[in-house]
Amino acid sequence: MNLLVFTKRVPATQEEELRIVNEGKKVDLSKVPYKLNDWDNYAVEEAVRIAEKTSGSVTAISIGNAESDEVLRRAIAMGGKEGFLIETATVYDDPNARATLARNFLKKESPAFDAIFTGVQSEDDQFAAVGGILAAKMGLPYVSMVIGIDTVEKDHMIVRRELEGGLQERVKVTLPAVFAIQSGINEPRYVSIMGLRKASKVERKVFKGADYEGDMKSMIEVNQWVYPPKKAGAKILAGELDDVCKELLGILKEKGVYQ
Amino acid sequence: MSYILIISEVRRGLFEERNLDSIGLSALLEKDSFLFIPEGDYAVNEKLVHKILKTSVGENAFLNPMLMINALQKIMDLKGKPDVIIFTSSSSGNECASYAAGYFNLPLVTDVSGYDKEKGVFYKSYYSDKIFGKFKPSEDIPRIITVRSGSFKANAVEKATAADVETIENISPVEGRSFIEYVEEEKTDIDITKADFLLSVGRGIGSQDEIPSYEDLANLLKAVISGSRPVIDKQWLPKPRQVGTSGKTVKPKVYLAMGISGAFQHIAGMKDSDCIIAVNKDAEAPIFQYAHFGIVADVHKVRDKLKAVIKGT
Numbered sequence: 421m422n423l424l425v426f427t428k429r430v431p432a433t434q435e436e437e438l439r440i441v442n443e444g445k446k447v448d449l450s451k452v453p454y455k456l457n458d459w460d461n462y463a464v465e466e467a468v469r470i471a472e473k474t475s476g477s478v479t480a481i482s483i484g485n486a487e488s489d490e491v492l493r494r495a496i497a498m499g500g501k502e503g504f505l506i507e508t509a510t511v512y513d514d515p516n517a518r519a520t521l522a523r524n525f526l527k528k529e530s531p532a533f534d535a536i537f538t539g540v541q542s543e544d545d546q547f548a549a550v551g552g553i554l555a556a557k558m559g560l561p562y563v564s565m566v567i568g569i570d571t572v573e574k575d576h577m578i579v580r581r582e583l584e585g586g587l588q589e590r591v592k593v594t595l596p597a598v599f600a601i602q603s604g605i606n607e608p609r610y611v612s613i614m615g616l617r618k619a620s621k622v623e624r625k626v627f628k629g630a631d632y633e634g635d636m637k638s639m640i641e642v643n644q645w646v647y648p649p650k651k652a653g654a655k656i657l658a659g660e661l662d663d664v665c666k667e668l669l670g671i672l673k674e675k676g677v678y679q
Numbered sequence: 680m681s682y683i684l685i686i687s688e689v690r691r692g693l694f695e696e697r698n699l700d701s702i703g704l705s706a707l708l709e710k711d712s713f714l715f716i717p718e719g720d721y722a723v724n725e726k727l728v729h730k731i732l733k734t735s736v737g738e739n740a741f742l743n744p745m746l747m748i749n750a751l752q753k754i755m756d757l758k759g760k761p762d763v764i765i766f767t768s769s770s771s772g773n774e775c776a777s778y779a780a781g782y783f784n785l786p787l788v789t790d791v792s793g794y795d796k797e798k799g800v801f802y803k804s805y806y807s808d809k810i811f812g813k814f815k816p817s818e819d820i821p822r823i824i825t826v827r828s829g830s831f832k833a834n835a836v837e838k839a840t841a842a843d844v845e846t847i848e849n850i851s852p853v854e855g856r857s858f859i860e861y862v863e864e865e866k867t868d869i870d871i872t873k874a875d876f877l878l879s880v881g882r883g884i885g886s887q888d889e890i891p892s893y894e895d896l897a898n899l900l901k902a903v904i905s906g907s908r909p910v911i912d913k914q915w916l917p918k919p920r921q922v923g924t925s926g927k928t929v930k931p932k933v934y935l936a937m938g939i940s941g942a943f944q945h946i947a948g949m950k951d952s953d954c955i956i957a958v959n960k961d962a963e964a965p966i967f968q969y970a971h972f973g974i975v976a977d978v979h980k981v982r983d984k985l986k987a988v989i990k991g992t
Binding site (some may be wrong): 447543564565586592597603646661665 | 690691695742744745748769770771773774775776777779780781782784785786787788789790800802804805806807808809810811812813814815816854855856857858859860861862863870872875876900901902919925927928931932933953954955956957962967968969970971972973974975976980981984985988
C-alpha cells in the first residue's frame with residue numbers, strides 16, 4: 421500500500437511568549453523554534469507502520485519554504501521512502517488555498533497512492549480543515565480524528581474515529597481516501613541524530629509551488645491579531661499551611677462538594 | 680432567501696448542548712435561523728430558531744461528511760443558498776464543515792469563539808490560544824463557520840413562537856464511507872466528566888508511588904481522581920482519567936489541581952469548571968491564571984496537611 425503524508429513545519433509556540441507586531445498585522449515568530457507538527461508526526465508513524473506491514477511505501481509531502489525540508493528528512497528517518505517539497509515563498513494562511521495547491525499538485529504529478537494521511541490539525545492555526553477540503557476537492561472519501569486503524573485491505577480500511585466524551589465511531593472507508601490522524605493513535609518512534617543524517621542522504625524532490633497555483637485563491641484573511649483578554653488570576657490563599665488548608669476545606673463546603 | 684443554516688449534532692439520542700452555541704451565534708448574526716436535525720426520539724426547544732428542517736436519515740448520517748454534502752445540496756435546492764452555515768467545532772462538525780467548504784468552494788473559519796456584532800468581526804484562536812485572529816468576512820457570503828463549545832450559549836434565547844417544522848427528504852445516499860457502530864473508548868469504573876469534584880494530579884507529584892496517597896486524599900474528600908497528560912502518558916493513571924484536549928473535557932463544581940502547571944491542552948479540558956483551585960510550588964505556573972484560588976506550596980505538604988485537618992489530628 422502506498423501512502424502520501426502531508427507534513428507541516430510549524431512554530432513550536434507552546435513554551436514561547438508570543439508578541440504581536442506591526443500594529444496588530446503580524447505575530448513575531450522570528451525567535452521561535454520550528455518543528456514537525458505534532459499531529460503529522462503521528463500520521464507519519466501510522467503510515468509507516470501500514471507500509472511496513474503491506475510492503476508499501478510512504479511519501480512525505482510538505483508545502484512551505486526551503487526549510488520545510490527538515491520535516492521531510494524527519495519523515496524519511498521515521499521510515500518514509502521519499503519526500504516532496506512544494507516550495508512556496510508565501511505562507512498561505514487559508515487552509516482552502518493550501519488544500520487547492522495540494523490538489524493541483526497531486527493532479528499534475530499524479531503520484532500513485534492508496535491513501536492520503538494528514539494530521540487532524542496543525543498546532544499553529546488549529547484549523548483542522550486541510551484534509552477535509554483536499555478530500556472534497558479530489559472527490560475522495562474523508563475520515564478525520566482517526567484514533568485507530570482496525571483493518572487494512574486492498575480496497576478499504578476499517579477505522580475508529582474519536583468523537584467526544586470517550587465515544588468513538590467505527591467506519592468503513594473505501595480506498596483511495598483521505599485520513600486525518602489524531603494524536604495518541606500510536607507511539608511515534610524515536611528519531612536519532614544518526615537517523616536524520618542518514619535520511620538527509622535520501623534525495624528529496626523540490627517542486628515550485630507557483631506551478632500549481634492555478635485556480636488557488638485565499639478566501640479568508642486575518643485582519644488583525646489580538647491577545648486574548650487577560651485573566652484576573654487566582655486569589656492566593658496565604659498564611660500558615662494549617663489555616664490555608666482549613667480555608668480550602670471551607671471553599672469546598674461552600675461549593676457544596678464537601679461536608 | 681436570506682437565512683443561516685445550523686447543523687445540529689445528536690449523539691445516541693441526545694441533542695448535544697454545544698448546539699446552543701451554534702444557535703447563539705446565529706442569533707447574534709440577526710438573520711432567520713434554520714436548524715437541521717435528524718429525526719429521533721429526543722427533545723429540542725423549538726422556540727430557539729425560526730425554522731426546523733427535519734430529515735428521516737438518522738443521527739449516524741450526520742456523522743458522514745459525504746452524506747452531509749448531499750443534505751446541504753438538497754437544502755440549497757429547496758431554500759436557496761444560506762448566508763452562513765454553522766457547525767459545532769467538534770469532531771464531526773469540523774470534519775463535515777471542511778468537506779463542505781471544499782465541495783462547495785466556500786470560505787471556512789473553524790473554532791470561532793467570539794463575535795463583535797458592532798464591527799462584524801469573528802475571533803478565532805491561534806497558537807494554543809495565545810493569540811486570536813480577527814476575521815472580517817468579505818461580502819461574498821455564504822461561508823462556513825464552526826463554533827467553539829461554550830462560546831455563544833448565552834445568546835441562544837427563546838423566541839415568542841415555536842419554529843415551524845419542515846421535512847427534508849430524498850437525500851442521496853453515498854458510497855465510500857459507512858457507519859459501522861459506536862465504540863466506547865474503554866470501559867471504566869468511573870466517568871470523570873460526571874464528577875462534581877475532581878482531584879487532578881500532574882507531573883508535579885513526582886512519581887507513581889505517590890498516587891495511592893492522593894487517592895486516599897480523594898477518598899477523604901469524596902472527590903474523583905483524574906490526571907493531566909504526563910501522568911497518563913507515564914501510565915500512573917489509566918487513560919479514561921485524562922483531563923485535557925486529548926482526554927476528557929470536564930466541568931465539575933470544583934477542580935482541585937495538584938502539581939499541574941497548566942499546559943494549554945490541559946487548561947482546555949477544565950477551564951469551564953465552576954471553581955478551580957490550584958496547588959503548585961511555582962508561583963509563575965500558568966494554571967494560576969485560570970484558577971479561582973491558588974496555594975503556592977509543596978503539593979505533598981498540602982496533601983498531608985489536608986488529610987490531617989480532615990481527620991482532626
